[in-house]
Amino acid sequence: MKYLYLVWSNLKRKKMRSILTILSIMVAFMLFGYLGAIRQGFSQGIDVAGVDRLIVRHKVSIIQLLPEAYESRIEQIDGVIDASHQTWFGGIYQKPSNFFAQMPVKPREYLDMFPEFLLSEEERQAWFNTRSGAVAGRGIADRFDWKVGDRIPINATIWTRKGGERTWEFDLVGIYDGAEKGTDTSQFLFRYDFFDESRQFAQGQVGWYSVRISDPDRSAETAALIDAEFANSPYETKAEPEGAFLQGFANQIGDIGFIMMSIVAAVFFTILLVAGNTMAYAVRERTNELAVLKAIGFTDQAVLGLVLGESLALTGLGGAIGLFLAWMLVSTGDPTGGSLPMFFIPVKDLVTGVVLIGLMALVAGILPALQAQRLRIADALRR
Amino acid sequence: MTQNERILVSIRNVDKVFKRGSEEIHVLGGLDLEIPEGEFLALMGPSGSGKSTLLNLVGGLDRPSQGMVEVGGERIDELSDRRLASWRARHVGLVFQFYNLMPVLTAQKNVELPLLLTHLSRSERKKRATIALDIVGLSHRNDHYPSTLSGGEQQRVGIARAIVTDPTILLCDEPTGDLDRKSGDEVLDLLQALNREQGKTIVMVTHDIHAAARASRTLYLNKGRLSMEPEE
Numbered sequence: 001m002k003y004l005y006l007v008w009s010n011l012k013r014k015k016m017r018s019i020l021t022i023l024s025i026m027v028a029f030m031l032f033g034y035l036g037a038i039r040q041g042f043s044q045g046i047d048v049a050g051v052d053r054l055i056v057r058h059k060v061s062i063i064q065l066l067p068e069a070y071e072s073r074i075e076q077i078d079g080v081i082d083a084s085h086q087t088w089f090g091g092i093y094q095k096p097s098n099f100f101a102q103m104p105v106k107p108r109e110y111l112d113m114f115p116e117f118l119l120s121e122e123e124r125q126a127w128f129n130t131r132s133g134a135v136a137g138r139g140i141a142d143r144f145d146w147k148v149g150d151r152i153p154i155n156a157t158i159w160t161r162k163g164g165e166r167t168w169e170f171d172l173v174g175i176y177d178g179a180e181k182g183t184d185t186s187q188f189l190f191r192y193d194f195f196d197e198s199r200q201f202a203q204g205q206v207g208w209y210s211v212r213i214s215d216p217d218r219s220a221e222t223a224a225l226i227d228a229e230f231a232n233s234p235y236e237t238k239a240e241p242e243g244a245f246l247q248g249f250a251n252q253i254g255d256i257g258f259i260m261m262s263i264v265a266a267v268f269f270t271i272l273l274v275a276g277n278t279m280a281y282a283v284r285e286r287t288n289e290l291a292v293l294k295a296i297g298f299t300d301q302a303v304l305g306l307v308l309g310e311s312l313a314l315t316g317l318g319g320a321i322g323l324f325l326a327w328m329l330v331s332t333g334d335p336t337g338g339s340l341p342m343f344f345i346p347v348k349d350l351v352t353g354v355v356l357i358g359l360m361a362l363v364a365g366i367l368p369a370l371q372a373q374r375l376r377i378a379d380a381l382r383r
Numbered sequence: 384m385t386q387n388e389r390i391l392v393s394i395r396n397v398d399k400v401f402k403r404g405s406e407e408i409h410v411l412g413g414l415d416l417e418i419p420e421g422e423f424l425a426l427m428g429p430s431g432s433g434k435s436t437l438l439n440l441v442g443g444l445d446r447p448s449q450g451m452v453e454v455g456g457e458r459i460d461e462l463s464d465r466r467l468a469s470w471r472a473r474h475v476g477l478v479f480q481f482y483n484l485m486p487v488l489t490a491q492k493n494v495e496l497p498l499l500l501t502h503l504s505r506s507e508r509k510k511r512a513t514i515a516l517d518i519v520g521l522s523h524r525n526d527h528y529p530s531t532l533s534g535g536e537q538q539r540v541g542i543a544r545a546i547v548t549d550p551t552i553l554l555c556d557e558p559t560g561d562l563d564r565k566s567g568d569e570v571l572d573l574l575q576a577l578n579r580e581q582g583k584t585i586v587m588v589t590h591d592i593h594a595a596a597r598a599s600r601t602l603y604l605n606k607g608r609l610s611m612e613p614e615e
Contacts, residue, residue, distance in 0.1 A: 002499055009487040292483045295444055296497045296544070297472020299465050378436070378445040381479070 003302075007309045010282065018314065021278040025318025025360070026325070028264075028271040029353060033326025035260040036349035040182075041334055041342055042256040051216045053113070054223055055245035056083075056209040059236040063088075065205035066235050068196075077229055079213050079222035084109035085192070087207035091154035091168065093144070100140050102154060102188040103207075104195035107135075113210050116179040123148070123174030131194045134170035137185030141175045148172055152188070160200045168198070182342055210242070268356070275364035279311050283368035290372050291380030304373040311365025312358070319357035323350065391552060391584050392418035392441055397450030399436050399607075410436045412607040414450070423578040423585045425598035427613065432604045434588040435556055441586060442475045442554045443467050455551050472500045476545030480557040482537040484529040484544075490516060491525040494543045501548070515543035519573055535566025542573055546583070553577065555587040559594050571597045 011018045056074060058064035065087075074083040089102035107127045111117060119127070119135060127133045136146055146152065150172045160166055170190050178185045196203055213222045223239035230237045283290070290303055298306075327345055334343035399411040410433040418424055418441075426434045439445040440452050443459045452460045455474060462470060484493045494512040503511070516522045519539040529537050538558060545553055555574065559567030575597050577583040587598060595601045603613045 002505070005492070006488075006499075009485070009492075013487045288483065289485055292477075292479070292485075293496070294468065295442070295471065295477050297468050297475075297500045299468040301465075376445075378439045381444070381483075382435075 003306060003309065006306065007313050010286075010310055011313055013286075014282070017278060017281075021275055021314055022318040022321070024271050024274050025315055026322040028267045029319045029322025029357070030326045030329070031267055031322075032264050032353055032356070033323050033345050033349065034329055035264055036353075037326070037330040037334075037343050037345045039257050039260045040344060040346050040349075051219075051241070051243070052213055053242040054211040054213055054219060054226070054239050055242050056211055056226055056237050056239045057207075057245075059227075059238045062208060064235075065202060065207060066209065066237065068204045068206050070230065070235070070237075071209065073229060074209060074211055074226060077222070077225050079215060079218055079225065081212040081214055082109070082113060083209050083211045084113040085206035085209050086110070087192070087195070087205075088158075089154070089156070089195075090158050091156045093152070093154055098144070100143075100186050100188060101184075102190070104192040105189050106192050107189075110189065113212060116183045117176045118179055119174050119176045123176075126173040127191070130171055130173050131191060132169065132171050133173040134188060134190035135174040135176055136172060136188045138175055138177050139185035140188060141172075143186075146172055146175070148175060154188075159195070161198050162200050164200065181344065182346075184342060186342075211239070268360070272360060272364055275311070275315060275360060276367070278314065279307070279365050279368045282310065283307055283372050287375065287380050290375055291377050294375065294377045295381065300373045303375070304369045307369035307372045308361065308365045311369070312361035315357050315361040315364065319353065319360070323353050388419035388421075390417050391420040391422075391455060392416065392586075393451075393453040394437075394440070395451045395453075397440065397447040397452065399433065399440065399445075400448040410607055411440075411447075414607065414609060416602075416609060418584065418586065420584055421578070421582045423575070423597070423599045424587070425595035425601040426586065426588045426604055427590065427592075427595050427601060428604035430590075433607050434604050437604065438554050438556055438586060438588050441552070442477060443471050469500075472497060472548065474551040476548065476550035476553045478538070478541050478545050478553065478555040478558045480560040482529070482534075482541045482561075484537055484540055486529050489526050489528055490521060490532065490540045490543075493529070493540055494547050496544060497548045511547055512543070515547040516540070518546065518577075519543045533566065534562050535569055538562060538566070538570050539573065542570070542577075546577065551584065553583050553585045555585060557589055557591075558587065559589065559591055567591070567594065 056066070056070075058066055066085075068085065071083050071085060074080055084106060086103045086105050089104060091102050092098065093100070107124075111119065111124065117137075123135065127135055134152060136152075140146070152170045152172055154168045154170065156166045156168055161168065176185065192206075211226070213219055215222075219241050223241075226239040227237050293303060293306075294300070330343060330345055394414060394416040397411055397414045398409070401408045401410060414437070416437075426437065428434050436445065440447055441454065443454075443462070447460055450460070451458060457470065459467060459470060485496070488496070491509070491512050494515050495508045498508040498511060501508075513522060513525065516525060519542050521536060521539050521543065524532060524536060524540075529540070532540065538561075542558075553574070558574065559570055562570060571594055574585055574587065578585050578599070585598075587594070589595050603610050
């Protein structure tokens with residue numbers, strides 16, 4: 001601790017250079033944090049996907065429907081505990097840019113299947129008792145300032161009502177919270193019976209099934225049994241773990257994680273050169289002073305530590321400010337206005353950021369530090 | 384030298400050879416020197432005669448190619464790098480021609496630097512630095528940065544830094560070489576006072592015959608050899 005003022009004073013030596021280096025490091029870490037949140041948003045909850053859940057969809061594509069009657073047949077298959085279906089509604093609330101998922105579901109089954117969606121008992125009962133009732137996640141409710149009791153009109157793009165009417169109106173009877181930070185609270189869920197009865201076509205057909213299995217270690221085997229059950233039928237299925245399904249959904253846009261990491265890696269490499277250059281200059285400029293420190297009794301290791309400490313202070317300041325700014329920016333909401341419901345910096349990314357700060361300090365500072373450590377006093381004092 | 388004088392520095396048969404590429408440069412050869420405790424010794428000689436090299440050997444800033452360097456009864460040429468650094472911190476005060484103060488630190492923080500290597504508390508370090516600055520007559524300049532001090536004042540801060548740990552020996556490498564006559568005299572007055580009043584052993588390298596006149600003994604170094612008289 002007593003050497004801190006020495007480290008700090010040396011950073012103040014060339015204020016402009018230090019500030020510019022800190023700013024460039026700050027931008028790199030801000031980008032790292034912000035892109036991490038975007039990647040998290042695109043992953044759509046892959047990290048919190050249930051390990052004991054499978055998704056069963058049409059073998060050709062997710063937009064092909066499956067018979068509702070499959071539910072009871074799936075539940076008969078060995079290793080399956082329960083099944084619950086969902087269907088993509090794809091409606092518009094007020095304007096097309098207000099994107100969020102709307103799905104008709106069977107309330108009891110759905111809430112049993114996804115215990116991470118937390119509803120009060122009162123709200124659950126209200127949903128069970130209201131045919132036009134709907135529940136919304138906290139995220140989407142906050143976004144549109146919805147309150148329980150509101151009537152929510154959704155304009156259908158696929159599912160017109162009998163008679164050709166496009167507007168569906170739902171009574172908001174509950175707002176659910178997520179059990180975990182990564183739980184999707186952007187969904188709008190309404191009753192399948194109300195939907196099936198009111199839609200103009202495709203009665204008795206659903207989008208896909210979520211299936212709870214008894215043994216996650218046997219998920220591949222159970223998935224194969226499900227697919228075998230419906231093989232050679234007009235509605236063949238593809239069953240896969242929920243995480244793989246969500247990953248595949250995200251990959252429709254592209255390998256977001258890879259793209260993000262490529263950008264961040266390029267930025268970090270550049271910033272590493274900037275920081276390394278700063279440290280190399282900082283040491284070269286004061287060879288004489290470092291020799292004086294050694295002359296008055298600082299050991300080689302102490303001088304090495306001082307230079308590395310300076311490097312750590314530089315990257316630590318820039319990195320900490322960058323991560324903090326990223327957190328502030330992310331807190332203001334996702335840049336798409338709601339298309340990325342799980343938009344936050346994951347804790348593991350913050351931890352990775354801190355580790356990267358340390359690594360950058362080490363890599364940028366180690367060569368100048370070793371140079372300072374090896375300095376021969378008599379030679380350096382003559383310079 | 385009287386029989387009662389205790390020998391502080393003893394150098395025996397010291398060679399110092401520098402290598403520049405394949406070329407070997409013999410700076411000191413078979414040199415012997417004894418410095419009694421409390422002496423103010425001036426080392427004179429032409430440029431390149433090995434004065435600073437000899438000073439570096441006495442201060443443990445460099446090692447002899449051959450021979451023995453003993454200070455205060457300790458063979459410093461045999462110490463490991465780490466122990467030698469620790470020995471310097473405890474026993475040596477250094478005064479440089481160009482002051483070599485840290486420009487980013489105040490006078491007081493510069494003086495405190497050697498105390499960072501001790502276990503003293505922050506307040507104790509500050510107290511001792513203030514005393515050292517008071518001894519050199521600069522307690523009123525505690526918070527001034529080197530760039531705001533005159534050359535003479537900077538050198539006095541350098542001396543305060545050298546004496547703050549109460550070292551066994553003070554080594555001064557042309558301490559007045561960068562100063563005008565008046566400032567140089569003030570610095571020499573100070574060194575003389577430290578020698579006479581506090582009994583500090585001082586070895587001073589100088590080109591200046593007036594500075595050497597302040598010392599209790601002057602030795603001349605030429606072509607790696609010491610003598611009592613300057614070479615014609």
